[in-house]
Amino acid sequence: MAIDALAASSASAITITGLGYRYPKADRNVLGGLQLQVPVGQHVALIGRSGCGKSTLLSLIAGLHQPTTGAISVLGHDDPAGRLACCAIMPQGDSLLPWLNLLDNVAIGLRNRGVQRQPARARAHATLNQWGLADWEQERPAALSGGMRQRAALARALLADKPILLADEPLGALDAITRAEIQQWLRATIIGSSATLIMVTHDVDEALLLSHRVVLLAEPAPGEPVSTAASWSGWFADDRPRELLLGDPAFATVRRQILESFAGSGAGPANPGEGR
Amino acid sequence: MSWYLRRKVLPPAVTVLLILAAWIAVTANGLVPDYVIPAPRAVLESLIATWPTRLASATWLTFSETVIGVLLGVAVAVVVVIISGYLPVIGSAMTPLLIASQAIPVIVIGPLLTIALGYGMAPKVIVVALLCFFPVALNLLAGIRSVDARLIDTLRSLHATRHGLFWRVRLPYAAPRGFAGLRVSVTFAPVAAVFAEYTGSTDGIGYLMLQAIPRMQTDFVFAQVIVLTVMSAVLLATVIGLERLVCPWNKPTEGTITL
Numbered sequence: 001m002a003i004d005a006l007a008a009s010s011a012s013a014i015t016i017t018g019l020g021y022r023y024p025k026a027d028r029n030v031l032g033g034l035q036l037q038v039p040v041g042q043h044v045a046l047i048g049r050s051g052c053g054k055s056t057l058l059s060l061i062a063g064l065h066q067p068t069t070g071a072i073s074v075l076g077h078d079d080p081a082g083r084l085a086c087c088a089i090m091p092q093g094d095s096l097l098p099w100l101n102l103l104d105n106v107a108i109g110l111r112n113r114g115v116q117r118q119p120a121r122a123r124a125h126a127t128l129n130q131w132g133l134a135d136w137e138q139e140r141p142a143a144l145s146g147g148m149r150q151r152a153a154l155a156r157a158l159l160a161d162k163p164i165l166l167a168d169e170p171l172g173a174l175d176a177i178t179r180a181e182i183q184q185w186l187r188a189t190i191i192g193s194s195a196t197l198i199m200v201t202h203d204v205d206e207a208l209l210l211s212h213r214v215v216l217l218a219e220p221a222p223g224e225p226v227s228t229a230a231s232w233s234g235w236f237a238d239d240r241p242r243e244l245l246l247g248d249p250a251f252a253t254v255r256r257q258i259l260e261s262f263a264g265s266g267a268g269p270a271n272p273g274e275g276r
Numbered sequence: 277m278s279w280y281l282r283r284k285v286l287p288p289a290v291t292v293l294l295i296l297a298a299w300i301a302v303t304a305n306g307l308v309p310d311y312v313i314p315a316p317r318a319v320l321e322s323l324i325a326t327w328p329t330r331l332a333s334a335t336w337l338t339f340s341e342t343v344i345g346v347l348l349g350v351a352v353a354v355v356v357v358i359i360s361g362y363l364p365v366i367g368s369a370m371t372p373l374l375i376a377s378q379a380i381p382v383i384v385i386g387p388l389l390t391i392a393l394g395y396g397m398a399p400k401v402i403v404v405a406l407l408c409f410f411p412v413a414l415n416l417l418a419g420i421r422s423v424d425a426r427l428i429d430t431l432r433s434l435h436a437t438r439h440g441l442f443w444r445v446r447l448p449y450a451a452p453r454g455f456a457g458l459r460v461s462v463t464f465a466p467v468a469a470v471f472a473e474y475t476g477s478t479d480g481i482g483y484l485m486l487q488a489i490p491r492m493q494t495d496f497v498f499a500q501v502i503v504l505t506v507m508s509a510v511l512l513a514t515v516i517g518l519e520r521l522v523c524p525w526n527k528p529t530e531g532t533i534t535l
Binding site for chain 1: 426427429430431432433434435436437440444445448523525526527
């Protein structure tokens with residue numbers, strides 16, 4: 001179904017116009033008037049201060065919330081159910097089911113779709129094997145490291161075969177070294193996936209390394225309703241290893257520009273490099 | 277001595293021995309008349325003497341009532357939880373009823389059930405089931421409702437249906453909580469059976485107690501209390517073993533009493 005819609009629409013995967021959301025209980029507006037267009041297959045990294053509505057934006061795209069103002073179209077679908085049908089969510093933190101082993105966790109999207117146990121496991125096994133996790137596929141998540149669990153969560157999301165992947169700080173729970181390893185691994189892995197990726201992160205390096213485009217969501221200043229979204233080109237398409245990119249002066253320049261914009265994007269001290 | 281023996285076995289063993297010593301001291305010196313607190317030796321002798329003739333068959337009857345009652349209570353609890361999982365309105369509608377069922381004292385229900393159903397097993401089984409139902413149902417209901425909303429959203433984006441979410445996520449998530457309720461239930465289930473026997477019976481531990489107390493056969497009463505204690509312990513150990521089998525991913529919560 002989603003694939004038909006893909007062909008029918010133009011090359012735009014996500015079209016957001018004049019988007020605003022008011023938290024029902026907090027009496028607070030975010031994303032005032034956001035405009036964003038994401039072409040099919042593009043990776044977009046969303047950065048911004050805590051509370052500027054990054055995670056809310058993912059929920060809105062996925063159809064879990066309805067916008068207060070403006071409109072979202074995901075592969076031609078404006079309705080919440082249609083949007084949810086196009087998106088796979090990879091949430092912050094640990095979301096594997098603790099009572100299932102790795103294999104059944106990764107296969108759950110296929111099982112939910114009605115695929116029989118054996119073929120579903122076979123596909124999950126193929127992915128785990130390719131990603132070097134096959135030796136642990138009979139273990140429950142509690143027996144695995146944080147990095148393994150995040151890789152399994154990504155495998156689970158990709159095996160749902162959705163055209164759009166929404167990741168909310170997918171590496172936020174990892175220590176710095178594991179995080180660096182997974183960043184490099186992700187660059188090599190998701191290059192083969194045709195999915196459109198929207199990723200929320202607090203880490204500017206990560207945003208640049210894993211995306212085609214980095215979008216800064218600015219918190220609206222008091223009395224100013226519209227947030228401005230600045231954006232830069234990401235370095236995902238550059239296939240040099242992570243360490244080389246981090247050492248490239250051009251990379252460092254973009255990084256500095258983003259951090260400066262970040263500092264000017266709202267009140268309070270800028271602390272964009274923090275883990276969460 | 278291993279860590280397990282030193283930390284897990286030794287302290288309770290010492291406690292039991294100290295209580296036993298105090299018991300012997302109090303009874304041996306004649307500080308308390310033996311019809312109030314009999315000597316441990318008298319209790320043991322009473323247990324051995326009455327076991328083949330009366331106590332064994334009474335124990336078996338009370339144990340059967342307890343087990344059938346627990347199974348019935350758990351079955352009803354699971355059915356109620358499944359219904360309210362599919363129809364949350366029914367779950368909300370039934371919550372006051374669940375609480376009301378616990379507010380009616382067993383002291384009232386017991387005799388009424390005996391009037392209605394006679395001196396057989398049925399009223400005892402129902403009293404046990406009523407008491408066991410509540411902690412299990414309440415814990416399971418709390419469990420299926422407290423699954424993290426973000427996890428539910430994530431799985432909905434991975435094609436999960438309402439049906440799939442209930443059986444693959446909510447129910448497994450709630451299972452360890454249901455077992456926590458069941459641990460509470462089985463601990464007092466034998467006492468519930470004994471109480472139901474008080475209200476009208478022709479056999480069982482409750483019946484024997486009612487016979488023994490007016491005759492001041494305190495040693496026999498104490499022997500029955502020991503049997504009941506062992507029964508509770510066996511049931512609790514069975515439930516804990518079952519929990520490890522059914523929910524092997526679940527680590528016992530800090531502070532939980534385990535055997």
